[in-house]
Amino acid sequence: MESTPIDDACRSAAAADYSDTVAPSSHGIEEPVIRKIERNAEICPDKIAVTFRKNALSYGALISSARQLAAGLEYSGVSHRSRVAVVMYPCPQLVVSLLAIHLLGATYVPIDPSFPAARIEMILEDVQPAVILRSSEDSDTIIGRIPEHFSALLQCYDHVFSRGQNPLIPFREHPLKLADESHIFFTSGTTGRPKGAISSQLNLAHGMSSSAQCFELNRSHSILSVAGSSFSISTFELLSLLAAGGAISIVERSDILQIDRLFSAAAEVTVWHFVPTLLSRLIEFLEAEPRRVARLKNLQRILTGGDNVPPDLLCKIRSLLPWVHLYVNYGASETSCMVTYWPVADLAPLKTKIGRPQKNVRLLVLDKNGKEVGKGQSGELFVSSPGVIAGYLNREDLNQQKFREIDGRRYFATGDMTRVDEAGNYEMLGREDFQIQLNGNRIELLEVERTLKGIPGIKDCVVAAKCLNEESNSAALVAYILPDGSVGATVSDIKDKARGLLPEYMVPSLYLEIESVPTNHNGKVDRAKLPAPSDCRALQSNEELPLSNNIEIKVANIWRELLGANSVHANSQFFELGGDSISAVRLITKISTECLVNLSIADIVSNTTVRQQSALIERRQSNQDITDSASLTHDPGYLQLKSGRNDISPLLLINGVVEYLELAKTLSTDRSVYAIYLPEEMDLIIKGAASTAATTTDSIAGITELYLTVITSLQPKGPYYLAGKSFGGIIAIEVARELEKLGHEVAFTGLLDTVTPEAFTAHQKFHFRVTQHIKNIFKQGPRYLLERLNSRRSRTTHRNSLPSSIAHDCDEESINIRVRHQVRKNAIFTTRLSRIQRPVVLIKARDRKHLYGEKPSKDLGWNKYCENLITYEAPGNHRSLLMPGQAEHVARYLELHI
Template sequence: MAPARDEIRVEKREAELTAKNASNSLDTQSSATNSEQVSLIDGGMTVPHRILENSRLSPNKTAIIFDGQEHSYRELVLAAARIGEVLKARGVTPGDRIAVLMQPGYTLVCGLLAIHFSGCTYVPIDPTFPKTRIDMIFEDVAPSVIIFDPNHYSAPGSTFGSTFSNRLLDITQLEEHDGLDPEFSRPTEISLDDESHIFFTSGTTGRPKGAVSTHQNLAHGMFSSIRCFGLKPEMSILSVAGASFSISTFELLAMLACGGHTVIARRHDILDISRLFQLARTVEVWHFVPTLLARIIDHVERAPDRAGLLSNLKCILTGGDNVPPDLLARIRNLLPEVNLYVNYGASETNCMVTYWPVEQPKPNKTKIGFPQQNVQLQVLDSNRRPVPIGEAGELFVASPGVITGYLHREDLNFEKFYRHEGIRYFASGDIVRAHEDGTFEMLGREDFQIQLNGNRIELLEVEAAVKRAKGIKNCVVAAKQLQSEGSSKTLVAYVILEQDQSPGVSEIKSFLSSQLPAYMVPSMYLAVEQIPTNHNGKIDRINLPDPAICTILQSRQREPLAGEIEHRIAAIWHDLLKVDSIHAHTDFFETGGDSIAAVRAVARLADTYRCQLTISDIVENTTVRKMGNRISQQQSNTDRKAATTPLLPDGCIPLRHGDPSLSPLLLINGVVEYLHLAKSIGSNRPIYALFLPEEVDLILKGATSDAVESTSSIDGVSRLYLSLIKKVQPNGPYLLVGKSFGGIIAIEVSRALVKSGETVDLIGLLDTIVPDTFTAHKKLSFRLGEHLRRTADEGPAYLLGKIKQRLVTRKSSSGEDGASSKDSETDNIRIRHKTRKTAILSTRLDSIEMPLTLIKASDRKFLYGERPQKDLGWGKYARKLVIHEVPGEHHSMLNEENAPNVARIIEKII
């Protein structure tokens, strides 16, 4: 009966919403006059005046929480007044435009209010923007003052010309004005028609365009959303948007305008999902783009008890990009009592203009919903004539929030703003469909503008920049879904190269980074011979080729192979890595090489050329040409490596040569996966990667290797590593870090070192789970349960795949079809895995008295039968356990993107 009651409740709620919004449907829209529109604004007040009034009514109430510090309304207004006095002393007058180069924080809000209290226009600029983009914005705005924070933007005086360098104001150097009081420091009188702010968005010409808003636009955007989403003075919101995005005004000011408070996240809080969750659980309102919302929902689902920590949460708002229906269903299941809304808007409309209450437990599509109060929507065809309900057309928006226009762009103003029956509409460029119930459904873009991770991107602007890069003749940029799982997309550039040119990706990205914000720089570059066109000769973006069948540009300049050695190396790499087009500067690890492939490559090359090569040779000589030179040195006896490099035992590879007087950081059980981590750690300590030569022998010889016996127990592996470590570093203090299996070795080696009287200052576990977990695999009931669960989730294809895999394995092990003779290397790898598994399953841990540092992947999948636990099971063994969580899953936490997060934690300890 429960489902039936749920359906009745949903139907009743939908009927109420339909009746409530019927007046806003296409066939019954009203044409509100300007005076009627203004009357909806809270008492005719501007947003800054409303915040000032809230300060007068509740001076000691918390207004902002940032970096753990609470700031009251009185403190906020006093700080804004202080900045305002400095601006006046600089000669600023009402109507001037003030640029702000800062990241979101308490001081930014103070500066924003100071600008408004002074009657000036707020122009936020992301301090990470390239200099060329900032220069364009300055040229358009001609700011009277440029407020900056040196912690966010260093030495701006050296990058701006003399015109702007004398207008800089370091906000950290302002003098205190303790005598100021809101009662005696009244702001400049401002009206709803005065200019409020300018946000710059991507432009099709390659030049960003400034959207100019008034205080009426801002006030409508704030107060309409406050009413729509039921925001109240006792609530708070978490602000995560960058200052240069228009939605930041809603996140920073909406709660202050209604008397609540705002919690502002720092940039690194947003990157660290555990820290973001700790902030999110303290507020009543979330507003996240879908990708960030999905991350935090993933985090909650991984530990069911986390949902219970969200008792404060009342409302979730999401938009700014495609919102997958399955994400909405997961939220509905996880947080059934929370009000969930999909919203839609743009910089040109001052944030949200629609809302869709998600009431269904499992929506099969996502809508942008109903118009907010006093918002009129029209769906028009290419001739700007209304289309029937149910048919697709371009969305036109009218409301008091629609901006006055673009700065210095009369041509674009004529194109994008349209007056119909006395009402001024904004042509959004979005293709939608209206439904009978008054809701609207987003179908896509009319032009070449997309929303990606909440950022609006003009594809033509990106394309114009890519075409200016050296060696590129033509280009088309698109957002592509590169993996079948999930809905996230990647910005991909299809490029036609100039004849006889082969630019490297690193050079292209470096050039684009000087021209575009980071979120507009494509991640992948695909070389194509031609770009598809339709019958009209226009680019056919729908039929752009699948990235999987295109040639991916590599980060190094292509150069043909030279000589027999390079051709032989390329042939071995091709066989191992299954990649084509290997050239002289192809990088082994960038094209898919891992530790095991490196062992195989070194063994084959050493056997072919009868020379002594080690893993360190391929780590230090990652390209075909460098490895060829290394082999040539060996053959001609001109190898000077031993004379210039400190003698290290086999099994130790220096990833960084540092101060020899400092204890090295020892990264246990691996080489390749630690490369990005070693590069990211900001320390002058030497960093060594350690591996067992015995395991290399096991990979090469399989069952005939003596290492089968010596490495089949944790005790045996630990003794071998202890011997290796004492050769590398005879005396402590020791710093040991190990990923996965390496973490267990770090613990056991540390026990032995401490027992012998040595000091161990760091035992770091990188996403290591307790060995007990693996014993679940020995239980038939667990294995059957897992197969049944995955068959239910993934369908019969999963089960058929497992059966096929088992048949192939049996053929290989029995030698049918010559499999064992053809691929003895595969058999050796299987022996190595079996030996490792035997070691883990035979482990019995004792209590651990030493301090442990666990760095856990926030997106880890629980693959080994363990229950999702924050401490990965270590809490019952270690009393002194410190846990950190970093972005990524088990296999990606140390990749180029995520390794810096791990490095920052290790840096603080060492």
Template sequence: MAAYPTLPTDTQGPDLHLYIVQSGSELHGVLEYNACLFRPETIKRLAGHLVCLAEGAIANLNRPIASLPLLTSTEDQQLEDWGSPYFELPQQPIFTAIEAHAAARPAAIALNFKDQYLSYGELNQRANQLAHYLIQRGVGPGVRVASCLDPCLDVLVAVLAIFKAGGTYVPLDPSHPQERLTAILEDTLPPLLLTQAHLVSVVPAIAPQTFCLDQDWTQVRSQPTHNPNLPLDLDQIAYIIYTSGTTGKPKGVMASHRNLLNYIWVAQEKYGFNANDVMPAMARFTFSITMFELFSPLVAGGRLIILERDHVLDFKRLVQTLQEITVIHISPSLMRKLLAYIQEQGIDLQTLQGLRHISSGGDMVPADLLDQLRTLFPQAELYVIYGCSEISCMGCTYPVPTELPITETRVGKPFSNVSVQLYDPQQNRVPIGVIGEIYFGGAGITQGYLNRDHLTQEKFVTIDGQRFYRTGDLGRFDTHGNLEILGRSDFQIKLRGIRMEPGDIEAALRQAPGVRDAVVAACEVGNREKSLVAYLVPQPQQTLNVVEIRRFLQTKLPDYMVPTAFMALDALPVNINQKVDRKALPLPTPQDLLGTQSYVAPRNEVEQKLASIWESALGTSPISVQDNFFDVGGDSLQSIAVMIQIEQTFGKTLPLSTLLTEPTIEQMAAVLTQSKPSDLHKSVVLLKPGGSKPPIFFVHDGEGETLLYRNLALSLHPDHPVYGLQPYSRDGFPILHTRLDEMATYYMEQICLVQPEGPYFLGGLCIGGFLAFEIARKLRQRGQAVEMIALIDTADVKAELRSNLYSTERRNRLSQALGESQQRPVHQRVWSMARTISAKAFNLVRYEVSSRLTVIQCKLRMRLLRYYLDRGWGLPAFLEGIPVRVALKFAEKEYVPAAPYQGEVLLFLATEKSPVFDGTEIDDTPYAHLYADPLLGWEVRVTDGVCLHKVPGGHSSMLQEPNVRVLAKTMQAYIDARMA
């Protein structure tokens, strides 16, 4: 071998140096390297790559160097050896495993939701009956069936029934905007929609047939209970999951029954779930990981717990549920928040020792989080899962070692029947340690995108006779064959376990008011966790309004795709090709963001506790003590959770309207630290500022709250100022009036301070509507014009309840109990019913006695309160703190109707109870279900009739999204007509 030059020993050479010496017709090379930076095996591989490249260049003189292979035969064999093993899949659809458990262990509990349970026998029977019904309605191979359901037992019943009937399951999220739902329905064109009665108005009426599982089940009850046993091709499409699309429209990933079999069984083979396992379904039903959560415990013969979204985000309830759970899959961001709560609350970890398997994925799982998990749960096996919808989620998995250092980029090795390859842009396989694009092949690769042939051809490719999916993720293999993730080849965003295409969000932003152009990126703002940031270029001479933009996006995008931060730019940065240069986008600081305050950390214990409560409820961290609750994503539902947590933490009850008057942590902390917040409550609260149009006044509900009108206020014309009227008191709780007439007079005076002259527009929910009616009467007596009295699910105080209301409910409960126990032996059913009736009788007597004592006590307190107030005396302590609802009930019973009102009223009737308030003390039953008169007693109280409109939702949920939009649209049209 020819000699090669050496560097002087007294000088520092390069970290890596290649010497090439020609010897006759041969070239000889030597690599000199810094041993502190490179391992010997790395240098040996590099030398092999150089030889391979040189040989390729000689053999292919006309090929560009970038297209030449680097992979040596040794490495090629090594990569093959690291490949996943073959696992023999069952050749029967996934639901046959559940049928087998139903036959072998029919009484074993399969799933539960809240306090409702289904055994394997009951689950299979219910799914079979629905499947037979679907077959009668024309469902069969290739027929798509949409399912739009809130969490309930029937979510799984619907999926199984669709599969058994041979149909294709298309899940819809009822919380998504109608425009999003419309796009999916127009793309899939399902002939049948399965839903719930309270969601009928939420889903666009595109499907020709709609079946409500909760309301129409009588049509199914007579169907056969045996398995349909229809022949099913495993390559038939089982479900279509929609993900974010680059064009602004979601794209549907088509997965076959064979894909689903591989999805569930390779996870089962790897993780070894068993009949003793209990696993929660925590993800949204429109995410592909849901299939793993729904079917993994049931295939193993274990138990599935279905959780509502509010349950998942309420860590107190979630920790209680975790005491039952043995297996959990959870996103890194949610896991971090949950662990913080566990440590802050000092939860006894012994209560969670049943947790034996924890997996996380969907995003990079930080090393410190994995380390924290293995410290807190040493008994649990920890796994990272890497995959996506297009490969049926199960791509790679990494068992977190119990002692070795953790690398957050590592996602492990492929599951059985899965092939993972790394390719360069020319689709040459890249060597070990070299970065390439990650391609997946094998049994989990789905069929492609529905109605998107061009995109399917682009992303699903065939190389050397094998079909692959191009993930767009960049990665490399380490020396042990573990895959590491090192970024993206494009600009797709992965946040909180969800993949999002920026183009999808940007298309919506460009339609937002005042926006000329927009780009979206995932950034860390200050010391906050990574979140979506929208960079906006405004239209000429226009100012961007973040509240309006966010509200507009909420009508276009799912909530998780709405940016949490907005930054204004004069122009978007571009590269030399005049394309947007995303890498040149400025990293925003809190001071740069539109509509937000600079971040101010909590400065004392009260602010710290409040910040934890807000961050837990809103799912974002950290929150500045000067951030407005509603500007950082708060809504009326989350405000309830916040106030409950405040009461539990501080032992003080604050009205919901505190978030309107004191909307920051800083302000609320000041209220909590005052011994007597005497100036906290005002009678008139501004819900929404406006312009030149007349103001609208809404009177508080039966609890004295006005925050419930905020969604309605924001949905009305922006030029209308909207106010809420709440009970006056010296500390916010005891109401200082005991007669409805006095209350109406007082509120009228407060309204006139804001608006001295008419025309007046008034309204209210429940008793608030009746008070608005009385206020209107008094304004008319003063000669003022009243143009609107909006009665929102309001009954006249003298309207009569249905006489058979409770007997009907009891019959329904009895019928349900009989129906749910059909599979039990007769003697067990009789004994169970006898025990139930006995317990109910005892509870009824105890309830009646307790109720009567409470009524007597309340009457005495109210009469004493009136006695003191009428004489202007100061109130003793035992008369302070009387709830508003108690005073209103007392005043209602003494009210004497006056002559009919000279005019008309606008009556909005709720139609269907929603489960949105399940688990809370809020009763969402529509008044139309409680009262005998369809007009709730108003026809005899007015001279010009009742203008009736029905609104989707229940008594309270009619004021929540999306129902409130229907109410607001009708109300605004009425107002406009009266002003014309």
């Protein structure tokens, strides 16, 4: 493929920048990375270079495979300066492809196979590759994402590799210069189109050698590769140790979600490189069982960066792994990975720094006028080094903006605000522009905004990372929407369209309506003035309809009181306005009191709008004696959440309805999915101690008997598939036991973040509660006591501010809920589990807090009872495990067994 004038200009700029500043020999950068790897293969051909899925590839086999693939690629039309798109997940084939492309003097362009088709098309249009290389494993997924006009370029790795075996087309050595293009990584772009960062062989060689020197990496080391193929840091994980003569171990994508599998893989290497969120998971895994530390005796280096690194994480590492060399690093695609490093020597660092420049790197901190600031003053960070890339593909406007000549050297303007302390260490303060790091992912907010503005119905929008409530420490991507006044798209439509154009990590999770976009005195968008999510009206999917009768007005007023919603109309959706299982129970209680009608959770789930609930209330009032509010005969205790085949057993999700909605929607199964619950529990909440359920549900035996009645009325015979979250898991275990006693087959039992019953008993002990308070005071200091005091004052103030009638209702409701809570505790405290011989699947929340005083453990105590326990770990905490964005992970694990 012929190069363009822009390409040539970029290459010339890279070569000129390097030759004008330093001589290659003075920096030790005398050859491209591929040449170092070839030489390592000549010296130690049998040494292990790459491991994956317990299979090993030697240096000799690696280079031999790369040369064979290079011959096949050349036969397919790839030549010097061609660009080759590689659509693969990390695997040995990806490494061989990268090396083969470099052997030909061509350019490696990795594309994540999970990207939306629209994003892949934009990248291919910019690159105009000679070949698009795919793996054989993901062929169906990839073929469907490649635009038709590029499909002729799509080739299977296996076919190209086999073609390279032809003796008539042997591999030929190609000259390779440091000024040649190495790779192009596409990052989030402010224009709504991803931008391609063009790196040269010089940039790559500098990045690998400089980092290897700073972190003292050598042929005795091995590193775990976890980065996705589309992230520029993957070059460090895939190439730095190969260039140094060491080894790399590639983690399968599914294993990254399994903390035990990830830890097992990490225990086999000497160098870790993780973003803070992933590293934090591993450290928590170590803390949960300190004996695991002994498995890390070979670990020598831990590198972390790419996002804010919490100081407490560094403290934990220093405490758990004191012999390990710990580093914080900083860099960008435009600087060929890392440019700074900070050896964490302090046992308890109070701040996180990005440290000092790596070898051959110069840093400047400039104010808005381009003047260098003094120590302790903040400014934008500028980087100059042989690693700074030539520029962006087809973006001359951005090249002029981001790459600048200062005192005869070429610098990259990072957009990151920093300052230098008295010791000369750099400290990161945040972004100067609209680019953020969220969960280790680099996101251009303007790209997300541009995408959303292209959706009909949206006049303008601002996207920001926000904590959704005061109790949360983690941010989510939130879209503030200014509607254009037309009917427009629903929230579901907006999300669907965004997912078709953006990677999942760039799709906002919450959409809020605003009347105007906040601006500063210069008329620019002022993100600091965006309201808190709790102060905004969440966008609703349904068309607004006016309230038409007294019952609708009464129901709407109840919603406003329970949900704090400003605008409730006849077509409003209860769960879109923030309704959850707790508020649904309160809604049922209110309707029972004010409308003299009993509704069930199933009624609320099946009738989610004001109009639907009002119509149901009206029907119940006309069809029953309104004085017989205790009647539960209309409630069967189950609700179908997902329809499926009638000839196979359904999946029964026990002890809940609302919290299982997202899971049922996400499950890919031919089975019907039902929520199973007890109508008696609702009667208990409505009536409190006066309910007969106060005695029938105060033991696990009584609860099990009631659930057996509901389940067998729905499904008279097995095989049964049972699962339950939290307390529902304990019920699933006991119901399964009773079903087997009756001669039925139980084919599946699932526990969703369920701890064993004895864990709850710690709450009965006064000394446990005191100990917990002391621990929190020790960890958080006086702040913990102040927060507890302020929280108690806030609740008291809120109670005193309520009208007396509402306060009375709250008192009665609270008493009844406390009665129900006590009845539930009685059932738990009297539970005595026995051994379980059949397989049990436990799906544990990865970020769970130890809510009930249980000792931290991988199995939540179930190995004591289960002879065949299968454990998975899914993202989220105990409350969020089945919420949107996280329920799909639970669904994938369930699908393996049902």
